[in-house]
Structures are given as structure tokens and as C-alpha cells.
Amino acid sequence: MSSKEKTWKEVSIAGVCSKSSIGFMTGDWKTYMPVRDLEKCTICLTCVMFCPEGAIKWRPNMGKIEFDFSFCKGCGICANECPTKAITMKLPDEEE
Amino acid sequence: MKSQVKQETMALNGDEAVAFAVKQCDVDVVAAYPITPQTIIVEKFSEYVANGEVQTEFVCTESEHSAMTACLAASATGARTFTASASAGLALMHEMLFVTSGSRAPVVMAVANRALSSPLNIHGDHSDSMAERDSGWLHIYVENAQEAYDSIIQAFKIAEDVGVSLPIIVGLDGFTISHTLERVDVLSEDEVKQFIGERQLPMVTTQEGKTVPFKLDPQNPMTMGPNALQNYYFEFKRQQEEGMKIALKKIQEVNSEYAKISGRSYGNGLIDAYQLDDAEIAIVVIGSTAGTLKVIVDQLRKEGIKAGVLRLRTFRPLPVEDLQNALKNVKAIAVMDKSMVPGGFGGAVFSEVRNALYDIKDHPTIVSYIFGLGGRDTSPRDLRKIFDELTHIVKTGHVEKEVHYFGLRE
Numbered sequence: 001m002s003s004k005e006k007t008w009k010e011v012s013i014a015g016v017c018s019k020s021s022i023g024f025m026t027g028d029w030k031t032y033m034p035v036r037d038l039e040k041c042t043i044c045l046t047c048v049m050f051c052p053e054g055a056i057k058w059r060p061n062m063g064k065i066e067f068d069f070s071f072c073k074g075c076g077i078c079a080n081e082c083p084t085k086a087i088t089m090k091l092p093d094e095e096e
Numbered sequence: 097m098k099s100q101v102k103q104e105t106m107a108l109n110g111d112e113a114v115a116f117a118v119k120q121c122d123v124d125v126v127a128a129y130p131i132t133p134q135t136i137i138v139e140k141f142s143e144y145v146a147n148g149e150v151q152t153e154f155v156c157t158e159s160e161h162s163a164m165t166a167c168l169a170a171s172a173t174g175a176r177t178f179t180a181s182a183s184a185g186l187a188l189m190h191e192m193l194f195v196t197s198g199s200r201a202p203v204v205m206a207v208a209n210r211a212l213s214s215p216l217n218i219h220g221d222h223s224d225s226m227a228e229r230d231s232g233w234l235h236i237y238v239e240n241a242q243e244a245y246d247s248i249i250q251a252f253k254i255a256e257d258v259g260v261s262l263p264i265i266v267g268l269d270g271f272t273i274s275h276t277l278e279r280v281d282v283l284s285e286d287e288v289k290q291f292i293g294e295r296q297l298p299m300v301t302t303q304e305g306k307t308v309p310f311k312l313d314p315q316n317p318m319t320m321g322p323n324a325l326q327n328y329y330f331e332f333k334r335q336q337e338e339g340m341k342i343a344l345k346k347i348q349e350v351n352s353e354y355a356k357i358s359g360r361s362y363g364n365g366l367i368d369a370y371q372l373d374d375a376e377i378a379i380v381v382i383g384s385t386a387g388t389l390k391v392i393v394d395q396l397r398k399e400g401i402k403a404g405v406l407r408l409r410t411f412r413p414l415p416v417e418d419l420q421n422a423l424k425n426v427k428a429i430a431v432m433d434k435s436m437v438p439g440g441f442g443g444a445v446f447s448e449v450r451n452a453l454y455d456i457k458d459h460p461t462i463v464s465y466i467f468g469l470g471g472r473d474t475s476p477r478d479l480r481k482i483f484d485e486l487t488h489i490v491k492t493g494h495v496e497k498e499v500h501y502f503g504l505r506e
Contacts, residue, residue: 005327008334012300013261013310014200015322015332023303 026053030074032089034067040086041065047078047087099359103281110241110273111136113280114180114206114266117248119144120288124175127155127166131185132218133270134208138180160185164192164203171201172320174311176252176295179203182270183210186224190231196263197232197336199321200298200310202255203263205233206248209383209434210270211470219471220270222383222435226444232336234264234343235412237382239368241278244268246360249283250350253292259342261298269384269434271471283358291357340413347410366415368407369422371397375404377486378423380449381432382408385467385474392480403483408445419452423460428489429453430482432465432502442466442499461489467502474503 034047043065048056055071056078058064079087108116115137118126126145130138145154153170157163163179171177181189186207196203207225211217225235234255238244247266255264268274283291297309300318308316324332344366351365362368370390372378379389386407396403406422408415423429431450433443441447442464453459465482468474482502489495 006331008331008338011328011331011335013298013335014198014320015324015328016300016310016318016320021319021322 025070027055027068027070027072030072031091032074032076033069033072033092034074034076034078034087035090036065036067037086037088040084041082042084042086044083046081046083050077050081052077099281100357101283101287103283103358106280106282107277108241108245108280109136109275109277110238110244110268111206111208111275112140113241113245113278114248114268115140115144116280116282117245117288118178119150120283120285121178121249121252121292122176122289123150123152123178125153125155125167125170125177126179127157127163127170127177128179128181129157129160129163129185131160131182133210133220133274134180134182134185134206136274137206137208160188161192164189164196167203167205168192168196168199168201171196171203172199172312174295174297174309174313176256177201177203178205180206180208182208183212183218183224186228187212190228193228193231193233193263195321198332200261200336200339201263202252202261202295204248204251204255205263205265206244207265207267208270208274209237209267217470218270220272220274220434221469221471222267222433223469225265225267226435228265229412229444232262233412234260234262234340234347234410235267236264236347236410237267237408238273239362239384239386239407239409241268241273241276242280242360243362244273245280245282246354246358246362249288249292250347250354250365252295253350254343254346256292256295257342257346258296258298260339260346262336262339262343267383272384281358281360287357291354344410344413344415362409363407364418366410367418367422368409370405370407372404372406372422372426374402375425376402376427376490377429377483378404378406378426379430379432379479379482379486380406380408380419380423380445382411382445383434385432385434385479388474388476389479392476392483396480396483401483401487403486408449411445411448414448414452416452419449420456423449423453424456426460428461428463428486430463430465430486432467432482434468436466436469461495463489463495463497464499465502466500472503478503
């Protein structure tokens with residue numbers, strides 16, 4: 001075991017703060033990724049509300065929706081909930 | 097010891113005594129689900145909430161699993177938190193008990209000890225909390241309603257100690273204590289609040305290098321309950337054990353500090369030794385049975401028999417040194433367990449006590465008595481037979497059998 005790893009006397013209580021979850025890129029878990037058809041999207045924000053990871057960002061100043069692929073796990077909830085079927089889940093190499 | 101403050105005398109059963117103590121402890125959140133024989137605690141406390149007598153946020157959950165989850169979450173925000181359960185309810189909390197202790201959340205829980213199904217039985221034994229022995233909670237077992245009241249107040253001060261930071265179970269025997277009306281002397285609310293004070297929080301260092309209190313706070317966001325795999329899980333478990341070690345000292349400190357104001361103490365807080373100094377035979381037990389045993393010891397002493405009782409008040413952390421010192425000169429010991437370890441060797445307390453005394457040179461003969469399962473009554477006349485058996489062992493040096501099922505029809 002590496003000598004850099006902390007001992008039980010050095011670790012913080014209950015493992016708190018050892019690493020902020022912002023630094024934990026869960027986006028690399030995904031198999032499928034959401035691809036949005038800009039013509040079908042009405043920017044209704046349903047996907048923003050349903051994303052369990054908060055990985056779909058609404059940028060009101062720009063009137064735009066952005067996917068944060070560092071945290072999108074590819075669960076497909078956004079595609080399932082989209083009322084206009086503007087989002088489809090694709091393998092990265094299928095992406096146009 | 098004499099009380100330094102004026103106290104009011106009330107007639108309360110064990111459950112009511114617990115509810116009354118919680119009322120005085122300035123508790124922020126109570127999340128609970130009712131189950132016999134703990135129900136009165138929750139009922140009584142919800143009355144205090146409805147009457148506006150407390151400022152507590154009372155959460156009626158849909159199950160005990162949710163109750164413990166809510167308590168953990170509340171405690172993580174720095175709130176003083178209480179819950180109560182028993183039997184099947186405690187069993188349903190099982191998963192969350194480990195999460196709570198691992199998260200170092202000092203939740204206080206009263207357990208009105210009751211048998212576990214099946215067959216269905218609502219009466220008192222220790223099967224429920226003994227099954228949670230290894231959940232990382234502190235365990236204190238009380239002898240009567242007065243001690244139930246006192247121990248709940250002490251429990252907040254012990255669990256919330258920054259070094260301890262572990263949840264605590266205060267066990268009171270179902271029905272024998274929970275439903276029996278007793279005289280209980282109570283402190284004033286101001287005295288209690290002054291005694292336990294505000295909840296103190298350990299300090300932690302954030303990613304940015306800031307030192308902040310260990311609590312969920314939007315101003316200082318932190319990750320709680322992270323995953324720790326092969327590389328770190330073990331270190332956190334060892335850290336919990338250190339909390340247990342600190343609790344050994346803290347429980348004794350709190351017991352003496354409390355004695356100063358109330359005039360009441362329970363042994364040294366860990367063990368309550370009765371007539372053990374010159375005892376040749378002794379019984380070790382947890383809970384209300386100790387009260388009956390003390391009366392029998394008085395009778396035996398009048399007859400010239402050197403008998404004693406050791407009530408194990410704190411079961412977790414196990415006070416190994418105290419057990420050794422108190423029992424090293426006793427010749428024969430019976431450990432009474434109000435729960436079974438099916439397929440094991442004797443009861444849970446028996447195993448612990450026998451293990452603790454193994455290293456003593458010429459250690460005493462120790463036998464196991466399983467008794468009172470499902471609330472079966474054990475009379476003083478019956479209990480005396482155990483002392484007679486111990487006397488027989490001392491005289492003959494012969495142990496007929498190590499494990500007895502006491503009060504069982506054979």
C-alpha cells in the first residue's frame with residue numbers, strides 16, 4: 001500500500017470532505033449519451049428538471065440548454081421524459 | 097450523595113420518564129414510528145409537541161427504516177436528534193443503524209426491549225438490541241424508570257461529545273420498566289439544559305483548507321457518506337473504535353457530573369457493583385433483573401453468604417478492565433442473559449464476560465443462564481436458586497453444565 005495514503009488517525013471524521021463530489025467525474029460511467037435534435041426541442045426545460053445529476057444546465061442569458069457530459073451518466077431519463085422526443089440516446093460513435 | 101438542586105417528584109412509567117427527559121433536553125428533531133412497548137414514548141412526546149411545550153420538529157415516518165434515515169439526516173445538519181423503537185421496529189432500522197454510526201451521527205434512541213418474532217411476542221427480553229450489538233452504537237441498559245430518565249439526559253451529553261460522536265441506545269426492559277409506574281425525581285428544565293448544553297460539533301477541513309464544523313451547511317458544502325473502498329474503509333472503522341474508547345471515559349465523567357447535581361449515580365456509569373468487595377459468588381446481569389437480585393443478595397448476606405451482583409450498565413463499549421477488577425476475587429459467577437445466541441455457547445453477555453475474565457490468573461468459574469425469554473417472569477425465589485447453584489460450585493468445584501435454560505419447562 002502506498003505510503004501517501006492516510007492512517008486512521010489522519011483521515012477526516014466519517015470520511016467527510018476527503019474529496020468534493022465536484023471533482024468526481026461520474027460522466028465517464030456512461031455507455032449511451034443524449035443527443036438533442038435542435039429543431040424538435042422547444043426549450044420547455046422538462047429535461048433540466050428531471051436530470052437526477054443536475055447535468056443539464058439552463059442558461060437563461062443565452063436562452064440555451066447545455067449538457068454537462070462530465071457528470072451525465074447516460075441514464076436516459078431526459079430522453080424518456082422529453083415531450084417532443086427531441087432527445088435520443090446514442091452510443092458515442094453513432095453521434096452525428 | 098445529596099442533590100444540589102430542588103427536584104420534583106413525579107409518578108411516571110419508564111416510557112413516560114424517557115419522553116419527559118427528551119422534553120427537557122431541547123431536542124431539535126424527533127422522527128419515530130410507534131411500536132409496543134415503546135409506544136408511550138412517542139405518544140407522550142407527540143402530546144408535548146401538540147401542546148406547544150417543545151419546539152421540536154416531530155416527523156411521523158411511514159416505517160422505522162425511514163425514522164432512522166430522517167434522524168441521521170437531521171443529525172447531519174447539527175440538530176439534536178432522538179428516536180425510540182423496539183423489537184421488529186429496531187430490526188427494520190438495522191441497515192440505517194450502521195449508516196448512522198458510520199456517519200458519526202450522535203442520535204439518541206430509547207429501546208423498550210422486546211422479544212423478536214416468531215412466535216409473535218410483545219413482551220420484554222433483550223433479543224432486539226442484542227441483535228444490534230455490532231452496529232457501532234453505544235449501549236446503556238437501565239434498571240428502573242428513574243435511571244431511564246437520568247440516562248436519556250446523560251446519553252445526549254455522551255453521544256454528542258466531540259471525541260465520541262457516536263449514536264447511543266438506552267435500553268429499558270419492555271413492560272417491566274416501560275409500563276410500570278414508579279416514583280421518578282426530575283430536575284428542572286433549566287438544570288437539564290445547563291447540564292447538557294448546546295450540541296458541540298467536531299471540526300473538519302474543507303477542500304479549500306477552511307476549518308469548519310462537521311455539519312451539512314450550504315455555506316460550507318461538504319460530502320457526507322462518501323464511498324471508501326479497499327483503500328480507506330478499514331481506517332474509518334478503526335476511527336469509530338476510537339470513539340468507543342473515548343466513550344468509556346466520557347460515560348464515567350458524565351455519571352459523576354450528573355451525580356453532583358442530582359445526587360444520583362449508577363456505579364461508575366459502566367458497571368454497577370453491589371456487595372462485590374468480598375463476594376465469593378456473584379451474578380452478572382443487565383437491566384431490571386438486577387433490582388430483584390440486589391434484594392436477594394441482602395437476604396443472603398443476612399444468612400452469612402457472601403453474594404454480590406454486578407449490573408453491566410454499559411454493554412458497548414464493554415468495560416473490560418472494570419469487569420476484571422470487580423470480579424477477579426469472585427470464585428463462581430453466573431451471567432444471566434435475557435436473549436439467546438442460537439447455536440452459540442451461552443448468552444451474548446456471558447460470552448463477553450467470560451472473554452473479559454479469561455486473562456485473569458486463576459479466573460473464576462463462569463456459567464451461563466438464559467432466562468426470561470418472551471417476558472417470562474423470574475421470581476425472587478427462582479433467582480435464589482442460581483446463588484444456591486453457585487455456592488454448590490464453590491463447595492464442590494464441580495460444574496454440572498455451563499449453559500442453563502432457567503425457568504424453562506424441561
